[in-house]
Amino acid sequence: MGYTVAVVGATGAVGAEMLNILAERQFPADKVVALASSRSVGRDVSFGDQTLKVSNLEEFDFSEADIALFSAGGSISAEYGPKAAAAGAVVIDNSSFFRMHEDVPLIVPECNADAVAGYTKRNIIANPNCSTAQLVVALKPLHERAGIKRVVVSTYQSASGAGGSGMDELFNQTKGIFVNDEIEPDTFTKQIAFNVIPHIDVFMDDGSTKEEWKMVAETKKILDPKIKLTATCVRVPTFVGHAEAVNIELEKPLSADEARDLLREAPGLMVVDKREDGGYITPVECVGEYATYVSRVREDPTIDNGLNIWVVSDNLRKGAALNAVQIAEVLINRFLKKAA
Ligand code: A2P
Numbered sequence: 001m002g003y004t005v006a007v008v009g010a011t012g013a014v015g016a017e018m019l020n021i022l023a024e025r026q027f028p029a030d031k032v033v034a035l036a037s038s039r040s041v042g043r044d045v046s047f048g049d050q051t052l053k054v055s056n057l058e059e060f061d062f063s064e065a066d067i068a069l070f071s072a073g074g075s076i077s078a079e080y081g082p083k084a085a086a087a088g089a090v091v092i093d094n095s096s097f098f099r100m101h102e103d104v105p106l107i108v109p110e111c112n113a114d115a116v117a118g119y120t121k122r123n124i125i126a127n128p129n130c131s132t133a134q135l136v137v138a139l140k141p142l143h144e145r146a147g148i149k150r151v152v153v154s155t156y157q158s159a160s161g162a163g164g165s166g167m168d169e170l171f172n173q174t175k176g177i178f179v180n181d182e183i184e185p186d187t188f189t190k191q192i193a194f195n196v197i198p199h200i201d202v203f204m205d206d207g208s209t210k211e212e213w214k215m216v217a218e219t220k221k222i223l224d225p226k227i228k229l230t231a232t233c234v235r236v237p238t239f240v241g242h243a244e245a246v247n248i249e250l251e252k253p254l255s256a257d258e259a260r261d262l263l264r265e266a267p268g269l270m271v272v273d274k275r276e277d278g279g280y281i282t283p284v285e286c287v288g289e290y291a292t293y294v295s296r297v298r299e300d301p302t303i304d305n306g307l308n309i310w311v312v313s314d315n316l317r318k319g320a321a322l323n324a325v326q327i328a329e330v331l332i333n334r335f336l337k338k339a340a
Pocket residue numbers: 008009010011012013014015035036037038039040057071072073076162163164165
């Protein structure tokens with residue numbers, strides 16, 4: 001007997017990838033339920049070779065589900081996550097709502113799979129922010145080997161990080177610019193086509209944005225509270241795939257060659273680093289892939305034990321849907337036992 005899995009936000013950019021990845025990885029589900037708002041009831045969504053009819057989240061009885069993957073925004077998670085958990089479904093939540101709650105584990109399986117055990121406190125597990133997920137996969141092996149003191153990261157985040165409406169806005173603005181349409185920002189705060197915007201999520205009191213704060217707080221929770229991190233998060237006009245330029249100060253010396261070898265062996269990572277034209281990965285090349293790619297590995301001679309790397313991953317996959325399904329896999333393989 002397999003599991004019943006509910007996907008909340010099944011009509012969204014991440015929800016669609018959750019369905020794709022459940023099918024691709026042959027997650028042992030007897031039944032997959034696609035849930036969204038009342039607006040989408042009866043719509044078809046793809047699940048592998050099949051299509052599923054979307055049902056209304058408000059009317060779904062979560063006692064029918066073993067696992068509920070949520071990606072419909074923080075307010076939906078806040079309202080329905082605890083209800084689903086109380087009804088007996090283990091909630092794997094992609095919103096930021098529960099991430100920093102002490103009694104909710106925040107998981108990237110390559111980094112802290114054992115911490116999934118903490119799900120029993122609330123029946124909820126949090127998925128990190130997209131830009132954090134790919135970063136910690138790359139930092140983990142370096143931290144284990146040489147101890148990370150400080151990280152300076154600049155992100156180049158695609159429009160899909162703002163959901164389907166972000167991708168639509170980039171597409172429509174790009175087309176519109178060629179016919180002199182007036183630019184009317186909506187999902188983004190300024191023109192996104194042919195532009196970059198140094199602002200993701202709301203501003204905090206100290207002048208950083210919430211996206212930047214998330215990278216700091218979530219890296220500490222997942223990897224090590226001792227790691228100091230400072231981030232500048234920037235929205236760029238790509239559709240899918242986040243890139244990050246990462247400067248790392250280590251406790252111990254680690255050459256670029258050693259780092260490359262280490263990263264090559266680490267789970268979830270692919271190193272493409274040829275030091276020649278095109279010998280690195282760009283966002284369009286990582287779309288639809290599971291791996292987090294590392295390129296441009298080099299020493300930073302301006303500090304002791306300094307390293308620079310370039311990290312690229314599909315933000316809808318490792319940054320969201322893939323990580324959520326990997327958590328579900330850890331859960332069923334190690335914690336939820338279904339009678340055969
Ligand atoms: P719907 O299409 O019915 O609005 P994205 O992140 O790509 O913008 O997608 C957001 C997802 O969250 C969609 O699947 C959307 O469903 C879902 N969603 C938004 N508001 C609600 C709601 N009130 N109840 C259930 N699902 C919602």
